[in-house]
Amino acid sequence: MSTKSISYQGRISPLQPALFFAAFAVFLIASTALAQQTNPLASDPRAARAGGVIFRGQCATCHGADAKGISSIEAPDLTLMWTQPGMTENRVFTRIQAGIPGSIMPPHDFPDTEIWMLVSYLRSVAVTGSTGEFTGDSENGGRLFTAHCIECHRAGISGGSLGPNLERITQRRSQAALRSSVREPSSSIGRGYKPIILSTSSTPDVSGIIKGEDAFSIQILDSSQRLRGFAKSELLSSDRDIDSLMPAFLEGQLSDSQLDDILSYLHQQR
Numbered sequence: 001m002s003t004k005s006i007s008y009q010g011r012i013s014p015l016q017p018a019l020f021f022a023a024f025a026v027f028l029i030a031s032t033a034l035a036q037q038t039n040p041l042a043s044d045p046r047a048a049r050a051g052g053v054i055f056r057g058q059c060a061t062c063h064g065a066d067a068k069g070i071s072s073i074e075a076p077d078l079t080l081m082w083t084q085p086g087m088t089e090n091r092v093f094t095r096i097q098a099g100i101p102g103s104i105m106p107p108h109d110f111p112d113t114e115i116w117m118l119v120s121y122l123r124s125v126a127v128t129g130s131t132g133e134f135t136g137d138s139e140n141g142g143r144l145f146t147a148h149c150i151e152c153h154r155a156g157i158s159g160g161s162l163g164p165n166l167e168r169i170t171q172r173r174s175q176a177a178l179r180s181s182v183r184e185p186s187s188s189i190g191r192g193y194k195p196i197i198l199s200t201s202s203t204p205d206v207s208g209i210i211k212g213e214d215a216f217s218i219q220i221l222d223s224s225q226r227l228r229g230f231a232k233s234e235l236l237s238s239d240r241d242i243d244s245l246m247p248a249f250l251e252g253q254l255s256d257s258q259l260d261d262i263l264s265y266l267h268q269q270r
């Protein structure tokens with residue numbers, strides 16, 4: 001019996017590595033196929049429509065009914081994301097399914113078919129080729145950015161932090177939304193950039209951006225970009241219903257063509 005078993009093993013053992021290798025190869029082929037999987041519903045026009053219905057029910061509260069994003073909660077314009085380098089349907093699928101850790105973008109436990117429907121919908125509202133739409137003089141834009149914006153914004157290595165980092169902003173917001181952010185900053189103020197003016201007996205009228213808050217204390221980045229904390233018990237007054245700390249740049253200060261130049265500069269910083 002033991003002899004038989006030994007001879008049996010002796011017979012199969014030369015095959016074992018080969019079998020293992022074959023199984024591994026099948027696994028490799030299967031997993032590459034999976035990684036490169038494209039939308040199985042791509043040719044079905046009903047998929048985008050069905051995806052639109054799911055989108056309005058599940059995603060529109062954050063990304064807007066037209067998928068163009070809601071800047072006050074930093075939910076990006078999803079019609080622009082396809083212009084990002086290396087963006088694929090598969091990647092969009094994964095982001096919807098897994099969510100984006102560290103952000104409010106939640107994971108979604110939907111059947112694969114429904115996620116592909118969402119991908120089809122997002123494909124159908126895609127704005128592509130936005131590269132060609134930036135026609136300003138980016139070199140001049142860089143100079144204007146340094147003169148007017150860099151004290152509060154970064155768009156690369158250096159710059160202030162009172163306003164958001166504008167790196168890759170042209171991939172997250174449409175040109176129309178960016179123009180309105182510059183002309184009328186107070187019309188939509190980003191999450192994490194809510195302004196406040198407060199005063200205590202020793203420090204009257206400090207304006208800044210709320211960076212943290214609990215029942216007893218508040219932390220702000222003041223307009224000279226110093227992080228400061230206050231106990232709520234020491235506040236004499238606080239007013240949150242105020243304009244953005246970003247000044248509105250009207251046409252007298254920054255012409256439309258200068259604004260084009262700045263947007264072209266920002267588009268090059270991605």
Ligand code: HEC
Pocket residue numbers: 055058059060061062063073074075076078081092095096100102103104105106108118
């Ligand atoms: C609670 C708000 C919220 C909901 C609900 C939500 N999202 Fe998001 N989503 C976000 C935010 C915020 C981001 C940006 C995260 C980041 O990059 O920090 C994001 C990012 C994404 C991205 C990545 C975009 C890119 O440029 O890489 C995709 C795709 C996306 N969402 C699709 C969806 C879809 C589809 C749904 C509905 C099934 C959905 N989201 C529901 C808030 C939300």
Ligand code: HEC
Pocket residue numbers: 071145148149150151152153162163164169173178181182185186188189190193209244245246247249254262
């Ligand atoms: C005094 C500081 C300050 C200056 C100067 C400033 N900004 Fe801002 N900016 C902010 C703050 C604070 C916010 C966030 C609050 C808001 O959205 O209004 C902001 C928001 C923005 C946004 C919106 C970003 C988003 O995520 O949607 C854009 C775009 C922008 N600024 C562009 C510019 C440009 C271009 C200039 C120069 C012409 C400029 N800013 C100059 C402080 C500044």
